Amino acid sequence: MSQPRGPLSQLRRGHEELVLGLLRKHGPLSRGELGKRCGLSRTTLYDILAELVASGAVVTATSQEAPRGRGRPAETLTLNPDAGQAIGIDFARRALHVAAVNLAHEVVGSASEPHDADLPWEERVELAARLVGSLTGSGAGALRLGALDAIGVGVVGVVGSQAAEEDPTVPHPAQVLLRERFGVPVLLDNNTRLAALGEAIWGAAAGGQDVLYLRLSHGVGGGLVVGGSLHRGAYGLSGEFGHITVEPGGAPCDCGGTGCLETVASIRAVLDAFRAAGGRAADVPELVKAVRAGDQAALTLLSGVGARIGEVLAALCNAIGPSVIVIGGELAETGAALVEPVERALHDHVMPVSRHRVSLRRATLGEVAGALGGIALVLHESPLLSRYPGGPDLAEDPIPDKESR
Amino acid sequence: MSQPRGPLSQLRRGHEELVLGLLRKHGPLSRGELGKRCGLSRTTLYDILAELVASGAVVTATSQEAPRGRGRPAETLTLNPDAGQAIGIDFARRALHVAAVNLAHEVVGSASEPHDADLPWEERVELAARLVGSLTGSGAGALRLGALDAIGVGVVGVVGSQAAEEDPTVPHPAQVLLRERFGVPVLLDNNTRLAALGEAIWGAAAGGQDVLYLRLSHGVGGGLVVGGSLHRGAYGLSGEFGHITVEPGGAPCDCGGTGCLETVASIRAVLDAFRAAGGRAADVPELVKAVRAGDQAALTLLSGVGARIGEVLAALCNAIGPSVIVIGGELAETGAALVEPVERALHDHVMPVSRHRVSLRRATLGEVAGALGGIALVLHESPLLSRYPGGPDLAEDPIPDKESR
Incomplete structure (x- = not known):
């Protein structure tokens, strides 16, 4: 379900973290400035940046400041405020709960709807898509589905790397249907465990x-x-x-x-x-x-x-x-x-x-604890969003425009 | 007790792991070859290498192969077979157990000795030093104390980052005395917990x-x-x-x-x-x-x-x-x-x-389980030796000269 975690992919993730962390801390930076601060080779840095830009996590902009010498203004890189959004969905037995966060790890919305216990998976996923859609308003915190990073999903029953009840090579229907619908990775866990994670991050x-x-x-x-x-x-x-x-x-x-x-x-x-x-x-x-x-x-x-x-x-x-x-x-x-x-x-x-x-x-957190835990699962597993909101890293290293909200 | 684990120190550790892993896999490599394979900038790589050489984990050698062009033979870097040794000591209530491993994570020896329950800490540490000394033979697997990386120590009672009984800012007497005696970091945990770790790595x-x-x-x-x-x-x-x-x-x-x-x-x-x-x-x-x-x-x-x-x-x-x-x-x-x-x-x-x-x-593992767990603690916490012996990484990536022993 998750990305492989060998030393090399961990290293890669560490590099992405480093670059994203520098952009969080310092705001827009040129490629040269990033290179000086991160200690990576030009090739490695440009690879990482190309991937971050392709994923929509980072956007390029032309510097507003006057260039120091002649020639065209330097291109800078900055975090995409609409990017890296994550959705959590809790497919409980008789109800569906969804929640979403933005790149700043702020919860931008949640919604719930009860349904019959025997509702087929196709219809549950339809309902989930509709509830997720209801979170996409036009306000500043609105969700742009195009920038979705991943979806974290809670389901009833045994889920694990070597699940006891099911063949782990057969994906859960919710996973298949959501991947088709949203075209992003879908991470899965037991919804009660996810509620535990939700309470440990956003709750009691x-x-x-x-x-x-x-x-x-x-x-x-x-x-x-x-x-x-x-x-x-x-x-x-x-x-x-x-x-x-x-x-x-x-x-x-x-x-x-x-x-x-x-x-x-x-x-x-x-x-x-x-x-x-x-x-x-x-x-x-x-x-x-x-x-x-x-x-x-x-x-x-x-x-x-x-x-x-x-x-x-x-x-x-x-x-x-x-x-x-x-x-x-x-x-x-x-x-x-x-x-x-x-x-x-x-x-x-x-x-x-x-x-x-x-x-x-x-x-x-009430009934949305599981959906919020699904988001936490995404934040943990995603190479682009692996920090806890409000954790020690963010506390020491606040997002610059957080004050202006 | 352990090194700080912020994103930057984790990244540094990842870089060291990468370099050590390449040397484990490929044997001696020149700085240029290492640079091509690891994707780090020259500055970062040379920094990492300088530290690894200074710590004794890596040694330089002159390549045995004829140089391709004219000029002096290229200098290569290789793992130091005597380096990165770790010692575990279990200060049980009425006995002392020690064990040691080499860089290949092979147990090179263990020893035990009973003592009175009221033996003062100074004498326990004397006894520990003597038992550790008894492990330094002259054979191929012998321990060279000069290459010691760290000591992992088990003690009776509550030990933790926020220990319940003791002020965590006051180090344990075993920690102070061993650091004085061996001049290396001393990591501490409860000896029964360490036995658990020992059994999970080398035992049942x-x-x-x-x-x-x-x-x-x-x-x-x-x-x-x-x-x-x-x-x-x-x-x-x-x-x-x-x-x-x-x-x-x-x-x-x-x-x-x-x-x-x-x-x-x-x-x-x-x-x-x-x-x-x-x-x-x-x-x-x-x-x-x-x-x-x-x-x-x-x-x-x-x-x-x-x-x-x-x-x-x-x-x-x-x-x-x-x-x-x-x-x-x-x-x-x-x-x-x-x-x-x-x-x-x-x-x-x-x-x-x-x-x-x-x-x-x-x-x-019997009575040395705690001492072996102390070693495992060192292997986990040390930036130079963070892999499990026989774990999936080593299994996929065997040490080249392991076959010839």
Whole structure:
């Protein structure tokens, strides 16, 4: 899915980074000035520049300043403000979410639309193209599809370099159809893992290098950001927190196991348990209402569910050592009634030396987290856009015209 | 502890890698030939070469071939076979282990010596220097201390970029004393984590990119190799598998918690439980004897301990998705009596889709695993020696004179 990462392609990427970084820092530069600053041979530099211009990332301009001597004004090179845009699409089970960023890594827009779970892939991609099109306005931050760099896509299920379920040589239908439609590389990952990456870059754990994200929804899953990168696991099977056993010999789970966290902490499990306890809630918003009304059965139930979640998180903290844990998904809408018991159990079961070092937070990106994570995937994998927005590089090296917005 | 890793130092490192890779692949090359192949400017290349020659990694030689035209023979550059050697030292609680590799990343020797737990740091470093000295023979693979590149050191306790227990600006005494003694950079990490890295590179999980290592010794701990790199965690607190709760409200643990895996699966815990069950074993070798003699109490005990371990490993597999789990430490000497119940519990509790994907293996490096991991740390962190031995790069790009040994 990604570009090969041998030493030579990494070197090439390093050269592109260097050139783009110089243009970010100094604004327009002539080829000669670039050559002096980057330490590359003329041949290598001109190769790199030709590719950057061909890709639309860099544009040529005639210098506005008067030439020092006689002759024609020097041609300068500058970043193309419309270039390097990236799109993220989350093909969730029953809804589609899209988001887009510009070269400055600013989110220029997002959109969502629900659909039937059995909508065919052709129609999902049509819908995605329409939503992406809705982001292309005429304002300053508008998206120009011609300048698209790549698309990062989240899908449900196992995705990885050696995917467990599918032949990795067969591309996902979303990948094939989007590549046909937009003519750019399409990077793919599991949408819950991408939500983890989104929260670690733009959301509740922004700037965190080691982040654990848990999503409590119809399924229970999550993702790990390890040392600033999305962790996939050897077979694309990481982040399956919902299938950790919490009740040996407990209820059967969709995964084929029994007593998994998902059998206790999914939306269905919680609503079923609430009804069994005499409560009335057809969906999560009704459960949230009951919680807000101080319904004792709801509070007791969530306290028990939270304790189970906290125990699992404590075990994972001892093993992995994240600085931030983010809890997302619809059930997190129950707020403190769930999160406080999680925090208590986490505190009780994490190694004492780690207490107060890990911060538990609610997710902030909502349903577009996966689409934003798709963009982050593009920014990581693309040789043209490999930096984190707001990361240490950009913080030290601000984009000159950022102030004037 | 490590070199700064900004885009520019990464680029520089990439250039050094490129030059060293060309010399590995093609043997001796002239400056002109190197220049043609590497695409760097003359200035950059000569800078890099001057540094590589000054560091002793590369040496100059006069070409043996007749010059094509008139004039003096061309000077060529070649890898220095004695250069870039790295030493690993594991300062365990009651013993010291050292190991060394040459530029070809071959282990040229290792040595161990037990000592009292309260031996002062000055004397430990003296002992280390003596053991390292014992590795310098006069054979072809002998170590020349003058060519030392760096030392990787394992110590007991929390080590990390933001170590929890210690002020990270205060270097560890081993670091200070070794730097004085050898005059080279000293890289430090937790010795159990380094054993994980050692097993992932030279040992039971050689070549594994995602490896979980569990050590069952006086303490219970381990380490994670994630995407081919040692994972430290946000506060240097990863790999604390021994402090995952397995018996809520169980026995008190040295960490301050209760019911931790360590209270069930450490050497002391197992020997105590064996005696409580009427068995007789003063130490692990006696326990191993009992197991081999078919002692039913020992087998039942280890079956229960193994089940607890397997449950913890299954939870971690669902979260992290390693391809290999390595079990080391003295208790692993009990063999199948422990490992089979671990395997059964792992199989029962890991997500069904992940079963048969993760391989459970016993550690193979024994007590020098930590010292070898220290070397791996140097190979990773050093700009001159950043490749894995036997990794895909070297496999595709063999060292020319490797055949003639």
